[in-house]
Amino acid sequence: MHLRLVMLGFGNVGRALARLLLRKADVLRDDYGLTFTVTGIATQSRGRAISAAGLDLAAALALVERGESLDALHAGLPVADTLALIDTCPADLFMEATWLNPRTGQPATDYARAALGRGCHLVTANKGPVAHAYRELKALANAHGTGFFFESTVMDGAPVHGIGREALLATTVQRVRGVLNSTTNFILTRLEEGVPFAEAVAQAQAIGVAEADPSTDLEGWDAAVKIVVLANVLMGADLRPADVDRTGISGITIGDAQGALRAGARIKLLCEAARDGDTVRASVRPTALPFSDPLSQVSRTSSAVTFETDTLHELTLIEGDTDPTTTAYGMLVDMINIARGRHRAGQSA
Amino acid sequence: MHLRLVMLGFGNVGRALARLLLRKADVLRDDYGLTFTVTGIATQSRGRAISAAGLDLAAALALVERGESLDALHAGLPVADTLALIDTCPADLFMEATWLNPRTGQPATDYARAALGRGCHLVTANKGPVAHAYRELKALANAHGTGFFFESTVMDGAPVHGIGREALLATTVQRVRGVLNSTTNFILTRLEEGVPFAEAVAQAQAIGVAEADPSTDLEGWDAAVKIVVLANVLMGADLRPADVDRTGISGITIGDAQGALRAGARIKLLCEAARDGDTVRASVRPTALPFSDPLSQVSRTSSAVTFETDTLHELTLIEGDTDPTTTAYGMLVDMINIARGRHRAGQSA
Numbered sequence: 279m280h281l282r283l284v285m286l287g288f289g290n291v292g293r294a295l296a297r298l299l300l301r302k303a304d305v306l307r308d309d310y311g312l313t314f315t316v317t318g319i320a321t322q323s324r325g326r327a328i329s330a331a332g333l334d335l336a337a338a339l340a341l342v343e344r345g346e347s348l349d350a351l352h353a354g355l356p357v358a359d360t361l362a363l364i365d366t367c368p369a370d371l372f373m374e375a376t377w378l379n380p381r382t383g384q385p386a387t388d389y390a391r392a393a394l395g396r397g398c399h400l401v402t403a404n405k406g407p408v409a410h411a412y413r414e415l416k417a418l419a420n421a422h423g424t425g426f427f428f429e430s431t432v433m434d435g436a437p438v439h440g441i442g443r444e445a446l447l448a449t450t451v452q453r454v455r456g457v458l459n460s461t462t463n464f465i466l467t468r469l470e471e472g473v474p475f476a477e478a479v480a481q482a483q484a485i486g487v488a489e490a491d492p493s494t495d496l497e498g499w500d501a502a503v504k505i506v507v508l509a510n511v512l513m514g515a516d517l518r519p520a521d522v523d524r525t526g527i528s529g530i531t532i533g534d535a536q537g538a539l540r541a542g543a544r545i546k547l548l549c550e551a552a553r554d555g556d557t558v559r560a561s562v563r564p565t566a567l568p569f570s571d572p573l574s575q576v577s578r579t580s581s582a583v584t585f586e587t588d589t590l591h592e593l594t595l596i597e598g599d600t601d602p603t604t605t606a607y608g609m610l611v612d613m614i615n616i617a618r619g620r621h622r623a624g625q626s627a
Numbered sequence: 628m629h630l631r632l633v634m635l636g637f638g639n640v641g642r643a644l645a646r647l648l649l650r651k652a653d654v655l656r657d658d659y660g661l662t663f664t665v666t667g668i669a670t671q672s673r674g675r676a677i678s679a680a681g682l683d684l685a686a687a688l689a690l691v692e693r694g695e696s697l698d699a700l701h702a703g704l705p706v707a708d709t710l711a712l713i714d715t716c717p718a719d720l721f722m723e724a725t726w727l728n729p730r731t732g733q734p735a736t737d738y739a740r741a742a743l744g745r746g747c748h749l750v751t752a753n754k755g756p757v758a759h760a761y762r763e764l765k766a767l768a769n770a771h772g773t774g775f776f777f778e779s780t781v782m783d784g785a786p787v788h789g790i791g792r793e794a795l796l797a798t799t800v801q802r803v804r805g806v807l808n809s810t811t812n813f814i815l816t817r818l819e820e821g822v823p824f825a826e827a828v829a830q831a832q833a834i835g836v837a838e839a840d841p842s843t844d845l846e847g848w849d850a851a852v853k854i855v856v857l858a859n860v861l862m863g864a865d866l867r868p869a870d871v872d873r874t875g876i877s878g879i880t881i882g883d884a885q886g887a888l889r890a891g892a893r894i895k896l897l898c899e900a901a902r903d904g905d906t907v908r909a910s911v912r913p914t915a916l917p918f919s920d921p922l923s924q925v926s927r928t929s930s931a932v933t934f935e936t937d938t939l940h941e942l943t944l945i946e947g948d949t950d951p952t953t954t955a956y957g958m959l960v961d962m963i964n965i966a967r968g969r970h971r972a973g974q975s976a
Contacts, residue, residue: 302797305797309797435939437793440789440793441786443793444793445786445789447659447959448651448655448659569924572945575921577919580941589952589953589959590947591953592946592948593945594947595942595943595944596941596942596945597943598939598942604939604940611794611796611797614796623967
């Protein structure tokens, strides 16, 4: 089968995906019978390009990496903005990895609605659409019989959602616990080492783990969005990030972190969603986790999640250090799984 | 869809599966459109029964738990043995959880060959057929277009094989490392606590973690069979348990275990399979793992595996404490995934 791909966002993750598509093109064809052309790319600040015949992905990478605009590759009438590109570009599957405001989920949620509304498949690495509009977008995909996959929204390419879709079957997820935010992970580890809070934040910014405005991470918003994604997708909840009982890490001191260590524990920004009667409650809160808890061992940019179900007592998934390629890989896996029909119920043996 | 199930083996795992099937029957019907009858059960020492109309599973459980034979439920001519039952019982899917000789893979491999040879689906919790005859059995299933799934062969119900099938796509698994044997895990932990080796073995036997003849576990055979399953299925190898460079734990002393602890490490019976040029080499060997390695944290009956691939640096799956129900659950998931066609390539979006 052949897929016409449209890439929304061409930042670190989008470009890593482009390189991965080039590197894996032969394997996709030989092992999965899957070929593709990239018919459109939309960026925030480097223009946009459409070509029904297929864009030269290597040329697109070279242009953007030289700081130039993709407009040079565009064939046809000008396209006003990303939404106009979504509406007009020849497409089977959109691969979305754009910038996100985690508190509103925009503009990614509008992009998702437009792509699915056209009857196309959507793969997104963006937490926003799933945290803010999962039920609506899933219903839209179901109505069109298309795939809406989002493996890379939580723990990058680690198969959190793949496990949910393929392995946590006929079971009730009672509780999900996770350490899912790298910035706070990095800073809390530095506090254990005696580095003052402000200096730890500056170090995280220096190596690119924290953003210029780190408040989204430090106040637990990023973690809240992630636990909402897990609660809504795996536990049938209908939460929004603002529903999460959320405490950030700015009150944590060197004394707290080192005191926990001496007591055989490490402070982590723990995300949790748990059933409480008929509802699901979610929280994000700095928590001292004993060394024996696998979640306590997560450090630097790794992350981890533990599922508790009525059939498996505890199942923990840990992802080692990550980079844009690990995120892009989750999108590639989603693309393959849509190509082989994993979005359909499939009820005949 | 409706499946006629035949259960081979009705020991701890088989009976846990029977109870799980009864408990989940409504969910299977409502969420997956899947109904079933159990048309046959074969046991090692409690007889066998066939009923085309469906056996009463609760009655079968009650009989065996009272120490009686299933022959009372059998309708029709006598059936000589398990192979005769496999050949004659009305069946769509065999669920196999029989006793195994890990060094030969028998008799489970013969059962698997017979069930797949009839054109039925096969779910097995048994490492033997996969370690000793994976390529042959997979080819047999492919020739009939049937499913051959075995989630519970390694780490019980934890989705090791589900991840391989659904998430490690278009990637090369470079290395697999695991701590996969509970008996040695238990004994090594006791050595850390200062319990002498022979006493630790006796304690493991007393709580049912070790068998009366513990040599299969202590000499690393169980671990060798498991790493061969992972190497053959996930890395395309064609190894047999005897090919594994295998060292057991009988040479480990209290001094070794406590010395490792003081150095910030724990001795585990580490299973490893790694690419070496065009081949895959596998080993099982007591290894001091630093606390920072997630595999070092595994204790009691939990187990863990780490995958290293060319796209994900490190992905670790840890299963918490297990029991026969967690093993049975992996079989139930396999059954659902076969019912929804996950054994077919499925190439149309």
